[in-house]
Amino acid sequence: MLLQAGHTDDARRGRWPSRALVCALLAAMPILAAAAGPACRKVVISADPKYPPLHWYDGTTLTGASVEIATRVFTRLGVRWELQYLGPWPRVLSAAEHGDVDVVTTLKDTPERRAFLEFTQPVLNNPIAVFVKVDYPINYFGRDSLIGRKGGLTRGNRFGEEADRFIRERLDVEELNDPLTGFRMLMAGRIDYFMTGLHAGRATLIEAGLEGRIVALAPYVAETGNAIGFVRHSPCRALVPAANRVLSEMAARGEIKQIVDRNLERWRQNPALPEG
Structure with missing residues (x-):
């Protein structure tokens, strides 16, 4: 009481x-x-499995420059992460759109993708180049030079809003499964040019033994950077500001360029993708 x-x-x-x-x-x-x-509590990461040296599937796991950059970011933020191989690039984008992964690394920021992804600041400079056979008679002064010619690009690739609109409205391009298929068609004379990221294009030429036989032309089709995409419906989306701070620190130290250079050399030493 x-x-x-x-x-x-x-x-x-x-x-x-x-x-x-x-x-x-x-x-x-x-x-x-x-x-x-x-x-x-954990970030599930996926990427294009056929886009070396930025990202590729080596038969065991996803690897490459963008994968290394993203995993370093989450490690430094103290967040657990998991790499998930999902198959072809369109399937990766579909998984992101349906919320089956948390992060896609790295890709172009476009209105179409912005509907289901929130992007970090640009991470990698990945200009989009036009590749042709070294002896192909083309007077190239920019993408207008491609009008009336038959081209190719990888299915699901996007190069930025303005460049994508130009390609869609003005050019005759065929969507192919991967850059290696594009370069083989180029050598066979079935297309006049192939468009892809400069880094990925050079890596594929190493794999195919076509360095010196196919070259990249200047000026580039687009020079927008690649960014890490966080799925909008994922709770991990809240990490975007913190990820940007870590990415800025890495860029200022020259760490990102070192990662890209090292992965290009890794690919040069073992330029092979698993079959299928």
């Missing part, structure tokens, strides 16, 4: 919250929890 009296006195003196306030706080807790959203 003395304890009960003591509590009653405290309440009267304003030391304890009123019953009405307690009830209001309890009622608000589910709303506050919903507003905070679920925590990002």
Whole structure:
């Protein structure tokens, strides 16, 4: 009874919250929890499996420059991560669109992709180049030079809003499974040119033994950078500002360029993708 009296006195003196306030706080807790959203406990990462040296599947795991950059970012943020190989690039994009992964690394920021991805700041400079046979008679002064010629690009590749619109409206291009197929068709004379990222194009020429027989032309079709895409419906989307801070630090130290150069050399030493 003395304890009960003591509590009653405290309440009267304003030391304890009123019953009405307690009830209001309890009622608000589910709303506050919903507003905070679920925590990002692990980041599931995927990437294009046939785009060396930025990202490729080596038969065991996803690897490459962009994969190394992304995993370093999450390691430094203290967030667990998992690499998930999903198959061809269109399947990776579909998985991101349906929320089956948390992050795609790295790709062009386009309106189409912005519907389901939030992008970091640009991470990698990946200009889009036109590749032709070294002896192909083309007076190239820019993408207008391609009008009326037959070209190719990799299915699912996007080069930036303005470049994509030009390609869609003005050029005759065939979508192919991967850059290696494109370069083989180029050598066979079935297409006049092939468009792809400069890094990936050079890596594929190494794989195919076609260095010196196919060359990249200047000026480039587009020079927009590649960024890491966070799935909008993922709780890990909240990491974008922190990821940008780490990426800025890595770029300032020259770390990103070192990673790209090292992975290009790794690919040069073993330029092979698994069959299928």
